[in-house]
Amino acid sequence: MEGENEVKLHGMWASTYSKRVELALRVKGIPYEYIEEDLRNKSPLLLQYNSVYKKVPVLVHNGKPITESYIILEYIDETWQNGPRLLPQDPYQRAQIRFWASFIQQQLFGSFYKLISSNGEEQEKAVEEVFEKMNVLEKGMKELLPEGVPEVDGNNSGVLDILVTATFGPYKAHEEVFGLKVLDPEKYPLLFSWVQKLNEIPLVKGVLPPHDKLVALLQFIKQNDLKPSS
Amino acid sequence: MGEVNLHGEWSSPFSYRVIWALKLKAIEFEYIEEDLSNKSPLLLQYNPIYKKIPVLVHGGKPISESMIILEYIEETWPKNPLLLPSDSFERAMARFWIKFSEEKGPTIWKIFVTSGEEQEKVKNESLEILRTIEEKGLGEKKFFGGENIDLLDLAFGWMPYWLGVIEEILGLKLLEADKFPRLHAWIKNFKQVSIIKDNPPDRDRMLIHFSSLREKLLH
Numbered sequence: 122m123e124g125e126n127e128v129k130l131h132g133m134w135a136s137t138y139s140k141r142v143e144l145a146l147r148v149k150g151i152p153y154e155y156i157e158e159d160l161r162n163k164s165p166l167l168l169q170y171n172s173v174y175k176k177v178p179v180l181v182h183n184g185k186p187i188t189e190s191y192i193i194l195e196y197i198d199e200t201w202q203n204g205p206r207l208l209p210q211d212p213y214q215r216a217q218i219r220f221w222a223s224f225i226q227q228q229l230f231g232s233f234y235k236l237i238s239s240n241g242e243e244q245e246k247a248v249e250e251v252f253e254k255m256n257v258l259e260k261g262m263k264e265l266l267p268e269g270v271p272e273v274d275g276n277n278s279g280v281l282d283i284l285v286t287a288t289f290g291p292y293k294a295h296e297e298v299f300g301l302k303v304l305d306p307e308k309y310p311l312l313f314s315w316v317q318k319l320n321e322i323p324l325v326k327g328v329l330p331p332h333d334k335l336v337a338l339l340q341f342i343k344q345n346d347l348k349p350s351s
Numbered sequence: 352m353g354e355v356n357l358h359g360e361w362s363s364p365f366s367y368r369v370i371w372a373l374k375l376k377a378i379e380f381e382y383i384e385e386d387l388s389n390k391s392p393l394l395l396q397y398n399p400i401y402k403k404i405p406v407l408v409h410g411g412k413p414i415s416e417s418m419i420i421l422e423y424i425e426e427t428w429p430k431n432p433l434l435l436p437s438d439s440f441e442r443a444m445a446r447f448w449i450k451f452s453e454e455k456g457p458t459i460w461k462i463f464v465t466s467g468e469e470q471e472k473v474k475n476e477s478l479e480i481l482r483t484i485e486e487k488g489l490g491e492k493k494f495f496g497g498e499n500i501d502l503l504d505l506a507f508g509w510m511p512y513w514l515g516v517i518e519e520i521l522g523l524k525l526l527e528a529d530k531f532p533r534l535h536a537w538i539k540n541f542k543q544v545s546i547i548k549d550n551p552p553d554r555d556r557m558l559i560h561f562s563s564l565r566e567k568l569l570h
Contacts, residue, residue: 172487173447173451173483173487182440185440187440187443187447188447189446189447189450192443192446192447192450193443195443195446196439196440196442196443199439199442200439200440212423212426212427213409213412213414213423215422215423215426216414216419216420216422216423219416219419219422220414220415220416220419223416223419224400257400261400
């Protein structure tokens with residue numbers, strides 16, 4: 122249909138959820154206006170667009186807001202049919218990808234959160250849990266990609282590439298601040314090599330948060346015992 | 352296209368969503384009742400990560416997580432009837448509310464497994480959640496899907512049956528008719544849909560089963 126195709130993204134530079142959407146827009150080659158939100162002082166527009174959760178990211182397409190990063194990814198894939206497909210056509214493969222997206226979100230992020238918000242014995246348990254979930258993810262990805270990680274570039278990235286990048290891309294900053302090697306190349310060789318490949322792509326380099334700036338923010342959050350939130 | 356099997360459990364709203372979706376689409380399937388205290392080897396093989404029901408098996412390939420199963424059903428057997436909006440923005444809205452139901456549902460279930468002050472707190476949170484669903488999720492529509500039910504109505508299928516069971520066992524009314532008129536109307540309409548009417552969960556059995564569950568939890 123003709124007419125304007127105005128795309129805006131309300132995001133936050135350090136938010137992994139926000140990064141997912143930026144990566145998707147760039148992979149698809151969709152021009153967009155980016156609005157940086159100060160999460161301590163959210164814009165009235167953001168609160169209006171996402172009145173239920175009041176969070177970033179929010180994609181606004183021709184004035185209509187779409188929220189929840191994974192839902193935004195599927196929306197982008199379905200609305201802009203030119204360019205690489207973020208999700209495969211086959212319903213069974215789509216179900217598998219949705220399964221892993223949900224696992225990363227609920228299981229993995231859930232245990233990361235426990236890790237950074239607990240102390241002492243509880244934290245030790247949380248560490249164990251993180252390693253268990255990473256194991257499950259590594260195994261799952263091995264089964265999903267029996268020939269190993271395909272060569273990725275900015276033109277053929279899919280939803281899993283985007284999720285892996287947004288989650289693990291800044292792993293060095295996470296290690297530096299939290300003193301824990303989560304993305305261990307010996308324990309999780311497939312995930313590790315996948316992240317290395319993705320981090321080399323110029324498109325990814327252009328999107329991921331700058332290392333030093335991210336370290337400073339994470340240190341601040343850690344020292345002030347704040348809860349990360351979008 | 353391949354045989355369809357559903358591993359489910361008689362008292363689970365997640366299981367029922369899938370039964371209703373399959374029946375709405377007139378898909379032939381074999382139902383396998385799982386005893387959750389003694390899960391079948393097949394179930395553990397099909398869903399090794401979560402070991403939960405429901406699991407849909409199509410042509411030998413397993414799909415788990417009820418809403419993922421529902422989207423799979425919609426994509427594999429498209430139309431007849433359409434269970435998600437065809438417009439991508441409307442579809443994103445439906446998925447938003449499906450996710451809301453998934454995330455907030457457990458809070459409401461918590462009323463059943465708590466007591467005293469904690470229960471009071473959860474009850475208040477639940478009322479807020481129901482208020483949001485009433486005003487922002489459903490609004491003025493007959494069904495969440497508009498004129499006819501769709502996946503989103505199925506995602507809220509716990510409300511017409513399971514919420515009532517919890518309310519009765521606990522002797523409290525969360526979804527009062529005068530406070531939530533739209534949801535009350537929706538519940539009535541939902542139960543009238545012929546597929547739903549013909550395939551309701553076993554309320555009497557659930558009252559007994561969940562009552563004894565509540566007893567055990569409190570002691």
